[in-house]
Amino acid sequence: MNTTTLNAPKATLAQPFWRGLKLGDHLFALVMLIAAGVAFGRYRSFMDGYEQAILLGCTLGAIALGWFWKPVRLYLPLSGLVALAGIGLYGDDLTRGQSAFWLKYVLASQSLVMWMCVLFVLATGLYWLGLARRSSTAESIASGMTWAAAGAAMSWFFVRWYESYLIGPDVGHVPVSNLYEVFVLFCQITALMYLYYEQRFATRRMGGFVLLIISAAVGFILWYSFERGAHEIQPLIPALQSWWMKIHVPANFVGYGAFALAAMLGVAQLLASRGILASRLPSYDTLGEVMYKAIAVGFLFFTIATILGAMWAADAWGGYWSWDPKETWALIVWLNYAAWLHVRLVKGWRGNVLAWWAVIGLFVTSFAFLGVNMFLSGLHSYGSL
């Protein structure tokens, strides 16, 4: 029986969202619509009907996201401005990337990605410092850095997109086409999801754990570009020339990002259950709750992504399901999380078993994401190592 909340300041209900909209929301929507309008006006000739629909969908999606989670109203326009500065400096000459000071050190896509890497690693350190010293200053700086890193990733996305067209109009494409590009996307999405939960649950104590997996991805990005030169922009081979790619890949990465985040919270929960850091971390149940929420979101997007993948396969390979290793592993990942959700929702399981399961889930997911490309051969022409 719970009446204690009565003493709290008068609770209010979630209203229908449009009644809660303020000036800032409308302004944001306006800015987004103008940006989309300009993009449409200038680049219409590069887009087919599907792509125009995707532009519209993305614009509306971004507006909805900003209304749902207010910081996005600053995040998107600011990253957009940084990207515009980079694009403006380039003009129509790719070689300016090596001569113009601001491009060379900050605004070219490769500089932005380096800043992203540095900021993520620093933020990881600061989150841990904050946890160790119980220092909220360190934590709030870390949080700011994570925002900045996610912003750099967003700007990177637009600048790189533009650069690809500077290399050649037939080379240009949205940067979600190879393993290197999607790793940056992974860092960005995981960081944004984390920042959402950080605000939603008003605790910065989970940051150290989540940022660890992002730092691991950063390590991979650095290795991949220094050792393999993977950052070079390559034109799209025929199999990838499809508008399905533009939605299938990002949807997948919401899933992967969410599963990775859940796994790291699982690690935190397991440590807390052994009394390690227990007094510093959010409560055991809160960790479990965030983990559940992340897996639920991830599962929804992963389902959508898998379905989109099947529809793409129907266009590209002549069958919506070919038991290609990548497809099959997507199914395994999907079954794994479906089972996880079943036992939590239907059987009411809680606790360490689910935490372990989420951690193992990350290994399964990583195999589907990386291992398949490394060890198995199949139809996926996409990003072999």
Next chain:
Amino acid sequence: MRFAISLLTIIAIASVIGTVLQQNQPYPNYAIEFGDFWFQPFQWLGLFDVYHAGWFLGILAFLVLSTSLCIYRQLPGVMRDVRQYREQASLKSLRAMAHHVELPAAQPTELLAQSAQWLQAQGYRFKQVERQDGTMLAAKKGSLQRLGYLLAHAAIVIICIGGLMDGNLPLKLQEIFGQKAPELRNVPQSQIPPHSRLGEANLSFRGVLDLPEGAAGDVVFLNAGRGYFVQELPFTLRLKQFHIEHYSTGQPKLFASDIEVTDKASGKVTSATVKVNHPLIVNGIAIYQSSFGDGGSQLEFAAWDWFGKQAAPQTLNAVSQNSQAIEWNGKPLTLEFGDFRAFNIENLAEAAEVPGMAKMMQDARQVKADKKVKNVGPSIQFKVRDAQGQAREYLNYLAPFEQDGRYYLMSGVRSEVAAPFAFVRLPLDSNFTLDTFMRLRATLFDPTAWPQIARRTADKAQSEGAISAPYRPEFEQSLNWVLQRFSEGGFVALERFLDDKVPQDKRQAVAQTYIKLLQGAVIDAMAVAQTRAGLPEIALDEAHYRFLMDSLVAVSASFDYGSDFYLQPRSFKEVKSSGFQLTRSPGKNLVYLGSLLMVLGIFCMFYIRENRIWIWAGDGRVLLAMSANRRDEQTEREFAVHTDKLADLAGEHKEVQS
């Protein structure tokens, strides 16, 4: 439920096997990989085609059954929940709920009316009834949440049914009952017997058809274990032309086929271009661009004799992807032509310098690398098989290959399929022909030319004062001897002689002498060759000297070439072929419908909250109870809000009363 999870686990494990073990390879490959001992049980378990194995389909069918049963059992309950307001819930059960509150209230009727308004504004639907013990307002919101469960599970059943429709279950059954059997032989399509042919009425299939440009086909081939089936089509597919385009970086940019589809029944003709990612759908059959290759190009070669005195080539006409028998110097041989390729794009990056840190930073900043890719031109691959069945494989290029400003024709040779090609570089003269080289080669192999060459070389040596007159006959003899040795086996023959006859401590010096003699003699050999052909001598400059040295290397290499002749590709008329995949999959729409339901279902289950509220009034009291499908902080908040509101309303009425 536990059983369902076990089945899901088995499916997951079986799926893993299918990804680790490459599926649907030709059976002999497996036999080689695993050995006969394991091959048999693996085949019996269907591990080479896990996803169509009986037991796998069985588990899927069982899953469909158990999920259907689950839906069937749950359906009445869910529908009741969706429809009913549970307005008859007893006070006892309401008071047992985790979220309930009871207040005194004087004018229950008005309070209920206002509560109803309030709840309606919050998106609740409600029903009000008079009961023996008072008035009950039962309200609820988010019933879709309960439907979500049904949607997601129905989706699984629908997707599986769609998948089974598109699978090869009917064919498998026909195979089991002996009505159909795959064709194992390699015979012309028209001779394949009816029990290996599938009619146009076949519900679903997925097969391939390879067509050279200009050809047409009206059947596709379906892979089936060791053999294949022939599926008849309701139309004829003709390939007009295949296109391939490349980016400047060498990657492929476009694969496309211009096709013409003629319906057999109506004669209607549809013309279209199919590309990767852009299939054409005719009569419910989708036509995909899936591969491409050489469809039998017409080739013309200059066949040069390697070892004879003959300097001029013969012409040889051939068609790629075809075999032909020839006789060369009295030996019967078979030429088996493979792929003709019009483009060969190679990455000619110099051996990478070891990058320093600064260089690496520089590279990492640029999104565009300077790649040296180049189209090295058309090539043809073929095997030469002798009467004993021994074969060597060759890869000959048509276009000259430039290296340090000099030009060569390249020919690769290997005796094992897996081995890399060893390349011979044939030097081209200033007219970019092989004529000069071949003249020189023929002269070097002509014993009657040797004394002539030796005399010229000796003349020169004597006039330059390099040798004295008494020494001359011996010098000429040595030259003659070196030329003879060389013509018997190139540098290797000379080396073998050194190893056999010369003491080890002298070999180095003697070898130097031989090389010098050969280098001198080849200049005169060229001159003799020119004179014999009635051509002017070629001035000896740096370039010509290099040409002669390259020629010596090439002639020497010819002893390892393994063939008595060299086929120089001279011209071609390309005929490409295109591989199509043709699919009929009526289950596709069911699968997509199921997918949509699945997404809707998951969304409803996770993101719609099902809340129920009961407000009972009577006896001067009001009772509010709330149930929610999820117990979390938002539920607490909502309950608090409703409690506040009720307290407000009850308070108002109390004031009115007092």
